[in-house]
Amino acid sequence: xxxxxxxxxxxxxxxxxxxxxxxxxxxxxxxxxxxxxxxxxxxxxxxxxxxxxxxxxxxxxxxxxxxxxxxxxxxx
Numbered sequence: 001x002x003x004x005x006x007x008x009x010x011x012x013x014x015x016x017x018x019x020x021x022x023x024x025x026x027x028x029x030x031x032x033x034x035x036x037x038x039x040x041x042x043x044x045x046x047x048x049x050x051x052x053x054x055x056x057x058x059x060x061x062x063x064x065x066x067x068x069x070x071x072x073x074x075x076x
Contacts (some may be wrong), residue, residue: 001062001063001066003044003075004041004062004065004066004069005017005018005062007037007040007041007044008023008037008062008065010040011033011036011037011040012028012029012033015028017062020061021061022060022061023059023060023061024056024059024060025060029059031054034054034056034059035054037059037065038054041065041068041069041074044074045069045072045073045074045075046074047069047072047073047074048072049068049069049072053068053071
């Protein structure tokens, strides 16, 4: 989870991802940020997240992002 927070902080350093509850509803991540995050996750974990999974539900918080990465075989 710590690695995901580091990646998120690299994209949006002005936010404290330890304190935020819903990254989408709170306006922290927009669609461009989600694409940037997917690219960073793909590179960091050596995975390839499909475009069909770049939906707000997969990026609401660190737990949902972790589940997404795990589905693609990252973080084992």
